[in-house]
Amino acid sequence: MSVLTIIAALALGAGALMGLGALFAPGWAQGVVRLVPDPDPARPGGYSEFRATYGGLLFMVHMTALVILLKVGGFYSLFAIMPVAAGWFGAGLGRSLSLLLDTKENRAAGMIPVWIPLELALALAIACPVLHIG
Structure with missing residues (x-):
């Protein structure tokens, strides 16, 4: 197993752990994303x-890509890992736009400058095996 595959596997595992945390501790997920349930x-x-979106969905998407990466490997695993990497890239892109455009709504940058590089780093780490093809 190559170093790039190990990096991707670790990043997918980190995403799966975040999902697992949200699945069993929705209060933790609520604090991370700073959203609150409807008080009505x-x-x-x-x-x-x-539990569903930040938990089960995040957990299963990352675990599925991880299993395909480790069990199937090779060229075909790219079809599993690239959508996940693109999703993290999209999250970083969206958060970057929010930092630039939503200053009034955000009131303060808070954790946004921390999450942007984390999301982009996860995207790059998950996409590492793509470098095998070039």
Whole structure:
């Protein structure tokens, strides 16, 4: 197994762990993304969204790509890892735009300057095996 595949596997594992954390500790996910469930008692279900989107979805997408990377490997694993890498790149892009365009709505940069390089680093780390083809 190459060093680049190991880097990608570690990054996918980190994404899966974030998802697992949100799946079993939705309060933690709520604090990370700084969103709150709808306080309207007629519209319950905010924690369900944290568990589903930030938990189960994030966990399963990363674990599926990790299993394909490690079990299938080679050229075909790129079809599993590149959408995940692109997703992290898109998150970094969206957060960068928010930092530039949403200054009034964000009130303060907060953790945005920390998350941008983290998301871009995860994107690059997950995409590492693409360098094998060139």
